[in-house]
Amino acid sequence: MKGPKIVATPPGPKAREFMERDKKVMSPSLTRTAPLVGVEAEGVWVKDIDDNIFLDFSSGIAVTNIGHRDPRVMSAIREQAEKAIHINSCDFYTLPQVDLAEKLFEVTPGDFKKRIFFGNSGTEAVEAALKIAQWHTQNYYVISFIGGFHGRTMGSLQLTTPGVTARRHFKGMMPGAYHTPYPYCYRCPFKLEYPDCGLRCLEYIEDTVLDKLCPPEDASCLIVEPIQGAAGYIVPPDEFMPRLAKLCKEHGIILVADEVQTGFGRSGEWFACNHWDVKPDIITVSKAIASGLPCGAAIARAEIMDWESGAHENTLGGNPVVCSAALSVVDAIRSDDLVENSAKIGSYLLERFEEMAEDHPIIGDVRGKGLMIGLELVKDRESKEPAKKQRDELMRKAFKRGLILLGADVSSLRLAPPLILTKEQADAGLRVFEDALSEVEEGS
Ligand SMILES: Cc1ncc(COP(=O)(O)O)c(C=O)c1O
Structure with missing residues (x-):
């Protein structure tokens, strides 16, 4: 399995149908921040019910550290x-x-x-x-x-x-x-x-x-x-x-x-x-x-x-x-030296996000250690007013391009990819992230 690959803009037809069924029977307390109906997963990839393949920057909330289905x-x-x-x-x-x-x-x-x-x-x-x-x-x-x-x-x-x-x-x-x-x-x-x-x-x-x-x-x-x-x-x-x-x-x-x-x-x-x-x-x-x-x-x-x-x-x-x-x-x-890889790829990602923040004032704070990286979006760096709507929009736009992100607090993001992430995969995630971010900033 390899992606990101979007064949039906998510949520695709099968995902939407499934979500309707789910809505009728499942507890409404579940937040469901992204319409991901995952059916298969391998390594850093998750395939949804419509055959879209996503790069997983969430690891199912910091769970699949060694990758999906090792x-x-x-x-x-x-x-x-x-x-x-x-x-x-x-x-x-x-x-x-x-x-x-x-x-x-x-x-x-x-x-x-x-x-x-x-x-x-x-x-x-x-x-x-x-x-x-x-x-x-x-x-x-x-x-x-x-x-x-x-x-x-x-x-x-x-x-x-x-x-x-x-x-x-x-x-x-x-x-x-x-x-x-x-x-x-x-x-x-x-x-x-x-x-x-x-x-x-x-x-x-x-x-x-x-x-x-x-x-x-x-x-x-x-x-x-x-x-x-x-x-x-x-x-x-x-x-x-x-x-x-x-x-x-x-x-x-x-x-x-x-x-x-x-x-x-x-x-x-x-x-x-x-x-x-x-x-x-x-x-x-x-x-x-x-x-x-x-x-x-x-x-x-x-x-x-x-x-x-x-x-x-x-x-x-x-x-x-x-x-x-x-x-x-x-x-x-x-x-597999995954602790070392987490530190190495984590530092690389952190640096890249710090650089990204120089061009994107909406990124108010970049922080983290290893492959747990937090970003906080703000409307204005002086007032630090949380950019909640933009954070939500960023998650939606990244998802539609095949990148799974996790939200946190009012306007933050938690990036927690599997620790097996390679530099190439990190770069792929960064590209999708920055494209989605630019679109959010342009308001399109
Ligand atoms: C630090 C910490 N402690 C405890 C929990 C609760 O874990 P669970 O959802 O498995 O009950 C979580 C869940 O996110 C957590 O992040």
């Missing part, structure tokens, strides 16, 4: 399915879980003793992390960052604050959460400038959150995305994560790094915490872990995961087929 993952799935599809690991034992646990301990930050709990998604990984921290500390206060995304179940949802839509009308969210500003320097919540601000957002945790709201000895944990994902790939200043880790250590607060989106090479390191040599007490992973099969996990320092038998379990977590797929994902990232 043959090694398919063999691993097939081989395990021939043996057993389900055993259950709360009442019994499951072989590939332990192999996967040992492998994940090698690639996650920190060479201390760890333990793992498997679930089926990112939100379950976060719920497990919260419960591990609560059980260990016997406290229930949690500190999280505004703009953070940690999931949509009633515990993680309480910590999810990129916008009110996901929270509106849900009254049963977990109590005991305090939200604190993230270092979103392009739109500083304190209207200050880095580095003159001295990282006011960190001081705020100490002089306001911990001093006035949440006594540190009553906190169960602090949860952070080392690079905020759904908020638009917001990279904090380099000193932020190390200072945050130090702050947590000094106050005896468990640090949870939510690496559901940043993990598995996405940011140009195995995990984003590695950029700053931070070793969190608990790390949550999901998305890319099994190349699209449902899997999530909370990995904790062994001494923290000290809950008793029966305190937390599930039926399908750590399914053998899923774990076998995940083992092949870790091997593929290692053997």
